[in-house]
Amino acid sequence: MALKHVNAVIVGSGAGGGVAAKELATAGLSVVLLERGKFHSPAGCRKDDLRNQRTSALGNGFGPGDERNPRVLVDETGKERIVLASEGGYSNNAACVGGGTFSYGAMAWRFMEKDFRMKSTYGAVEGSTLDDWPLTYDELEPYYEKAEWEMGVSGDDSANPFRAPRKRPLPMPPLPPNREYEVLHPAAKRLGLHPFDIPMLRNTAPYNGRGPCMRCRWCVGFACEVDARTGTHNTVIPAALATGNCELRTECIVREVLVDNRGRASGVVYFDAEDRRQEQTADLVIVSGGAVESARLLLNSKSRLFPNGLGNRHDWVGRNLQSHTYSGAVGLFNFDTYDDLGPGAQIAICDYNHGNPGLAGGAMLANEFIRLPYQFLDYAPAYVPPWGPAHKEWVRKAFRRTIVVIGPTQEMPIFEARVQADPKVKDYWGIPVARLSGGKHPHSIEIARFMAGKAEAWLKEAGAARTWRRQPSRGLSGGQHQAGTCRMGGDPKTSVVDKYCRVHDVDNLHVIDASVHVTNGGFNPVLTILAVAYHAAGHLAKTWKNTRGRV
Amino acid sequence: MPRKNGPLKRRGFLEAALTAAASSSLVSCGRAGGGAYWRFFTAAEARTVDAICERIIPADDCPGASEAAAVNFIDLQLTRHYKKHRDAYRQGIAKVEEAARERGGKVFAELAPEQQLEVLAEIEEKHAGFFALIRAHTMQGYYGDPRHGGNREEVSWRMLGLPSPPVRGRVPYETKAG
Ligand SMILES: Cc1cc2nc3c(=O)[nH]c(=O)nc-3n(C[C@H](O)[C@H](O)[C@H](O)COP(=O)(O)OP(=O)(O)OC[C@H]3O[C@@H](n4cnc5c(N)ncnc54)[C@H](O)[C@@H]3O)c2cc1C
Ligand code: SF4
Numbered sequence: 132m133a134l135k136h137v138n139a140v141i142v143g144s145g146a147g148g149g150v151a152a153k154e155l156a157t158a159g160l161s162v163v164l165l166e167r168g169k170f171h172s173p174a175g176c177r178k179d180d181l182r183n184q185r186t187s188a189l190g191n192g193f194g195p196g197d198e199r200n201p202r203v204l205v206d207e208t209g210k211e212r213i214v215l216a217s218e219g220g221y222s223n224n225a226a227c228v229g230g231g232t233f234s235y236g237a238m239a240w241r242f243m244e245k246d247f248r249m250k251s252t253y254g255a256v257e258g259s260t261l262d263d264w265p266l267t268y269d270e271l272e273p274y275y276e277k278a279e280w281e282m283g284v285s286g287d288d289s290a291n292p293f294r295a296p297r298k299r300p301l302p303m304p305p306l307p308p309n310r311e312y313e314v315l316h317p318a319a320k321r322l323g324l325h326p327f328d329i330p331m332l333r334n335t336a337p338y339n340g341r342g343p344c345m346r347c348r349w350c351v352g353f354a355c356e357v358d359a360r361t362g363t364h365n366t367v368i369p370a371a372l373a374t375g376n377c378e379l380r381t382e383c384i385v386r387e388v389l390v391d392n393r394g395r396a397s398g399v400v401y402f403d404a405e406d407r408r409q410e411q412t413a414d415l416v417i418v419s420g421g422a423v424e425s426a427r428l429l430l431n432s433k434s435r436l437f438p439n440g441l442g443n444r445h446d447w448v449g450r451n452l453q454s455h456t457y458s459g460a461v462g463l464f465n466f467d468t469y470d471d472l473g474p475g476a477q478i479a480i481c482d483y484n485h486g487n488p489g490l491a492g493g494a495m496l497a498n499e500f501i502r503l504p505y506q507f508l509d510y511a512p513a514y515v516p517p518w519g520p521a522h523k524e525w526v527r528k529a530f531r532r533t534i535v536v537i538g539p540t541q542e543m544p545i546f547e548a549r550v551q552a553d554p555k556v557k558d559y560w561g562i563p564v565a566r567l568s569g570g571k572h573p574h575s576i577e578i579a580r581f582m583a584g585k586a587e588a589w590l591k592e593a594g595a596a597r598t599w600r601r602q603p604s605r606g607l608s609g610g611q612h613q614a615g616t617c618r619m620g621g622d623p624k625t626s627v628v629d630k631y632c633r634v635h636d637v638d639n640l641h642v643i644d645a646s647v648h649v650t651n652g653g654f655n656p657v658l659t660i661l662a663v664a665y666h667a668a669g670h671l672a673k674t675w676k677n678t679r680g681r682v
Numbered sequence: 683m684p685r686k687n688g689p690l691k692r693r694g695f696l697e698a699a700l701t702a703a704a705s706s707s708l709v710s711c712g713r714a715g716g717g718a719y720w721r722f723f724t725a726a727e728a729r730t731v732d733a734i735c736e737r738i739i740p741a742d743d744c745p746g747a748s749e750a751a752a753v754n755f756i757d758l759q760l761t762r763h764y765k766k767h768r769d770a771y772r773q774g775i776a777k778v779e780e781a782a783r784e785r786g787g788k789v790f791a792e793l794a795p796e797q798q799l800e801v802l803a804e805i806e807e808k809h810a811g812f813f814a815l816i817r818a819h820t821m822q823g824y825y826g827d828p829r830h831g832g833n834r835e836e837v838s839w840r841m842l843g844l845p846s847p848p849v850r851g852r853v854p855y856e857t858k859a860g
Binding site for chain 1: 737738739740742744746759762763799817818820821822825826827829830838839841842843844845
């Protein structure tokens with residue numbers, strides 16, 4: 132039986148897809164939201180320290196599963212291997228209703244003005260496709276504000292003189308300081324830095340009908356059992372469903388976007404929870420699968436008119452895969468710094484995001500989220516033996532006495548860091564899998580090293596008895612902050628979508644997720660993904676008026 | 683909210699997993715020598731693995747990996763997520779026993795601690811892949827959640843001074859789910 136035709140079909144219910152569903156459904160369009168993962172509720176929450184979205188030793192907590200979703204990874208030496216979804220190198224984010232926002236840490240950063248104008252600010256960087264966005268901060272500002280107020284952000288960035296201008300403060304105050312905050316704040320002041328409270332998509336007061344954070348030990352990577360952490364699963368998606376115009380179908384994996392003989396998108400083919408092939412036709416198709424899967428889907432959507440996949444006339448789909456080059460330092464103190472209060476990350480500085488001599492950018496630095504015992508082992512310094520009595524002794528002494536300061540260094544995008552559709556390997560449904568290859572730009576590593584030094588200096592000033600740096604690796608960047616694979620731009624020859632996320636040569640096809648980021652800022656990306664989605668989907672809803680998406 | 687196969691299915695799974703976890707802690711009472719109880723290991727293999735785990739995280743004034751039942755964690759996971767590592771364990775354990783016989787003429791578990799360390803140093807060098815695996819799994823079985831078969835009675839969490847029950851503010855209907 133053919134499925135009922137709708138105005139819009141959206142692939143993926145994460146950050147971008149969730150906002151798009153709400154904007155279109157409230158504007159009166161009929162919407163089908165397809166999600167390959169499951170719906171999880173806070174009541175089904177199980178805090179499992181070996182099986183979650185951050186520590187996947189025993190599997191991913193919120194998808195995808197290992198059995199059906201392999202990828203191919205080509206390493207720096209050109210060797211290729213199959214990787215499973217819970218293994219390192221897979222570049223996973225999540226597969227469930229809410230996507231990454233269901234289990235993330237929820238830092239909610241606005242990028243700075245210069246983050247949208249990286250090439251104008253720093254000039255061309257050799258070997259990098261560094262460029263400006265076709266959008267400015269000023270154009271996005273109202274949509275940042277909309278995301279902050281509609282979804283609910285807590286924090287206080289008024290003490291941050293480097294922040295981009297905002298018209299309205301954040302709707303909720305920050306959590307009271309934890310011990311790490313109290314140790315780091317005066318130290319930053321002594322160094323002449325400008326510490327402030329991290330903005331977070333987390334209720335600190337009742338907001339939107341949900342209660343405040345109870346500060347548990349299990350935050351980033353887990354479900355929030357009191358539903359205080361905010362994602363698209365508990366805000367915009369329920370709002371979309373409440374209009375009566377949106378239907379959410381879970382465990383439905385989209386295989387390809389269909390095009391008609393005039394080259395317009397006509398719908399999608401997907402496999403439902405019982406593995407039946409379904410065809411959903413629609414006036415508009417919106418791809419919001421995250422940077423790896425959105426690129427894979429466009430590349431797998433081949434037809435006579437689009438032999439290399441959709442949006443890929445100039446070979447830009449899947450290119451510029453980037454994330455953040457994380458680096459920082461760990462400090463060991465002579466006194467307890469652990470107070471068992473989640474989420475843990477609370478204090479940040481933006482003193483080193485820009486203006487670092489000889490460097491094209493930088494990063495925000497913040498204290499790390501609260502660490503569970505098994506996770507903590509990762510932070511051991513090289514001087515501690517990896518096992519035996521000395522290791523145990525160190526864990527025991529250091530667990531309550533370390534602070535980690537770390538930051539997401541903005542990366543120099545490179546054309547050869549990419550997602551392709553693998554020519555041989557297929558997933559459980561017979562769909563060619565994502566093939567990931569490439570590495571990092573040497574300048575990204577250089578900036579990250581500089582940031583590690585700054586983190587270390589902050590910890591030393593705070594009184595750390597010993598410090599050691601967390602150095603970045605050269606390997607491909609993807610994972611939780613994956614972005615860039617369907618770049619936004621004014622020139623169809625060097626980008627995939629326009630400033631409203633519309634694919635250049637298919638006027639009723641949009642990509643609304645992290646894929647469109649030209650550069651990824653020196654910040655966790657989600658608030659920018661949400662703001663861009665509000666901007667693009669709002670524009671689409673306004674211009675819709677029975678034009679069926681034609682311009 | 684409209685959904686398919688959502689929480690209900692998951693709930694069922696949770697309960698099944700819980701039952702399994704509950705029975706496994708009973709099983710682990712017969713650890714090290716209680717051959718009939720092991721899911722994957724033979725009694726002899728379990729004894730070897732138990733002794734290796736204890737060298738990786740030895741007892742001091744706090745329990746070591748043996749008392750935390752890390753071997754029970756590994757045995758259980760070899761029937762679940764770590765099925766893919768079965769061959770690595772069979773072969774790795776055989777290598778350890780081979781090295782133990784060469785060095786001390788005894789099975790690994792019966793060697794003196796110093797000799798065990800020599801054997802493990804050799805394994806760490808010559809069979810780095812297996813050693814990294816059993817090292818990581820021992821850490822998981824010691825520092826990870828007891829629901830997976832290790833960290834018996836939360837020995838490691840108590841060592842680190844983490845308050846228990848672990849989740850604060852749990853609403854009453856949640857206390858059953860683990
Ligand atoms: C543990 C963790 C911590 C994080 N912490 C932070 C943080 O503190 N701050 C921050 O800014 N960001 C954080 N992130 C990152 C953030 O979650 C992501 O940047 C964001 O969710 C990406 O949004 P997106 O719309 O691009 O894709 P996603 O949110 O990944 O959504 C894509 C969705 O599409 C679905 N999908 C993909 N392909 C298909 C298909 N073919 N058919 C059907 N469905 C499909 C996927 O299952 C997924 O649900 C974190 C992420 C994780 C996992
Ligand atoms: S720390 Fe707060 S927001 Fe995070 S999971 Fe716990 S209660 Fe939820």
